[in-house]
């Protein structure tokens with residue numbers, strides 16, 4: 001999928017991603033952090049993957065090691081529908097704005113001061 005590097009997204013700024021979730025989607029991920037192996041947030045909605053159904057899994061990756069997963073109560077995505085996702089952060093947490101004005105928060109475990117890396121993986125067609 002799409003990979004962006006050498007970004008300088010600061011606290012208070014936001015990344016807005018719009019795209020289509022294909023009708024046969026199983027899973028997609030938005031990754032953000034310093035580099036691919038140091039992610040402040042791996043945001044992974046699973047329609048049907050790894051034994052999960054309609055569950056958003058959030059995690060961090062530090063030096064290639066996964067942290068403790070956070071499983072979200074809401075799943076505001078539908079196969080075959082467009083989705084808009086807005087990401088911002090501060091010293092304490094990353095905030096993800098979701099469809100239907102839902103929002104989730106994830107601790108800024110890495111103490112990230114700027115988002116330099118952003119990638120989209122799996123079943124999400126960026127528009």
Ligand SMILES: CCCO[C@@H]1O[C@H](CO)[C@@H](O[C@@H]2O[C@H](CO)[C@H](O)[C@H](OCc3cn(Cc4cccc(C#CCN)c4)nn3)[C@H]2O)[C@H](O)[C@H]1NC(C)=O
Pocket residue numbers: 025026027028029042044050057058059066069121122123
């Ligand atoms: C119960 C004991 C065992 O527990 C399980 O242990 C697994 C391994 O650790 C965890 O799974 C890992 O979870 C991690 C977050 O924590 C990560 O998502 C990681 O995936 C990295 C990864 C990213 N990509 C690229 C990509 C991304 C999204 C879409 C696609 C596609 C497509 C075309 N349909 C491709 N490929 N692999 C996943 O493997 C499970 O959650 C966890 N389950 C529970 C309940 O605890």
